Amino acid sequence: MRKRSATRRMTLLTMLLAMSILLHMIEPALPIPVPGVKLGLANILGLITLYLFGVKEMMTINIMRVLMASLLRGIIFGTGFWLSMSGMLLSSLITIILFKQNKFTKIGISMASSAFHGVGQILALIFINNTVMMIYWLPMLWFSSVPTGYITGTLSIQVLKRLKVTERNRV
Amino acid sequence: MNRYDKGLMIFILVSSLVMYTTMEWFVRSTTSDQIVAVVYSYDKEVLRIDLKVDKSYTVEGTLGTVTIEVLDRKVRVEKETSPYHLCSIQGWVSYANIPIVCLPNHIVIIIENGVLDPNDPDVSS
Numbered sequence: 583m584r585k586r587s588a589t590r591r592m593t594l595l596t597m598l599l600a601m602s603i604l605l606h607m608i609e610p611a612l613p614i615p616v617p618g619v620k621l622g623l624a625n626i627l628g629l630i631t632l633y634l635f636g637v638k639e640m641m642t643i644n645i646m647r648v649l650m651a652s653l654l655r656g657i658i659f660g661t662g663f664w665l666s667m668s669g670m671l672l673s674s675l676i677t678i679i680l681f682k683q684n685k686f687t688k689i690g691i692s693m694a695s696s697a698f699h700g701v702g703q704i705l706a707l708i709f710i711n712n713t714v715m716m717i718y719w720l721p722m723l724w725f726s727s728v729p730t731g732y733i734t735g736t737l738s739i740q741v742l743k744r745l746k747v748t749e750r751n752r753v
Numbered sequence: 754m755n756r757y758d759k760g761l762m763i764f765i766l767v768s769s770l771v772m773y774t775t776m777e778w779f780v781r782s783t784t785s786d787q788i789v790a791v792v793y794s795y796d797k798e799v800l801r802i803d804l805k806v807d808k809s810y811t812v813e814g815t816l817g818t819v820t821i822e823v824l825d826r827k828v829r830v831e832k833e834t835s836p837y838h839l840c841s842i843q844g845w846v847s848y849a850n851i852p853i854v855c856l857p858n859h860i861v862i863i864i865e866n867g868v869l870d871p872n873d874p875d876v877s878s
Contacts, residue, residue, distance in 0.1 A: 694765075
């Protein structure tokens with residue numbers, strides 16, 4: 583019984599990782615008129631993993647996603663990779679903090695995650711380009727995190743509702 | 754959405770507006786008549802453009818030639834080679850608080866105050 587559960591868990595995590603890599607890779611092709619702003623669709627899978635499995639699994643999925651998507655796109659350890667990695671690490675950190683506090687809904691967590699993803703990217707840009715001027719992008723990224731976070735949070739809620747996952751019903 | 758979410762949403766919106774207003778005020782108060790656009794490639798300054806002169810410039814990016822156009826004290830990337838053409842889609846920029854970043858070409862254009870270097874080396878127009 584225990585073995586079957588472990589297999590199911592591994593299969594689910596692998597499918598979530600595959601879906602997050604797919605979304606990560608196709609997202610730049612989606613037309614958004616504001617430069618530098620993305621919906622962050624791959625973060626939906628991170629949030630779903632957090633509610634299905636827990637913190638450790640979410641971090642694994644997120645790190646693996648950035649690593650594997652960068653490998654597949656041939657930009658590993660390039661500028662784009664470091665932007666994704668720093669944004670993901672900071673957004674995951676704030677997601678975990680807010681999740682543990684248990685005060686915010688998935689929409690609130692998504693908004694904060696999206697906002698801090700932008701902060702992480704700006705910090706990486708400042709470091710890579712060695713100019714503090716990049717901070718002028720921050721208000722726009724910060725502002726756009728509200729609609730993007732709302733969309734990704736709502737999508738996560740809908741997916742989890744369909745999976746009938748509750749706090750007691752974790753995988 | 755609960756009240757904590759709403760509070761967070763208001764905090765993000767208000768703080769982004771405060772950040773934008775502060776930066777805008779800072780840029781406007783420190784911008785003089787002598788405005789230049791500085792083009793960086795791999796963190797090295799390669800071109801200094803006088804925004805009072807309407808002209809096109811070219812610099813070499815990682816993926817090919819990047820054409821920069823100046824018109825009415827505004828600057829834009831007119832043409833470049835990149836997968837998504839984000840920096841040419843960005844369009845005209847006239848304030849120092851909006852850098853143009855062409856990541857695949859490692860080109861960054863930042864509007865700055867400053868005197869134009871008459872012995873500018875790497876200019877090809």
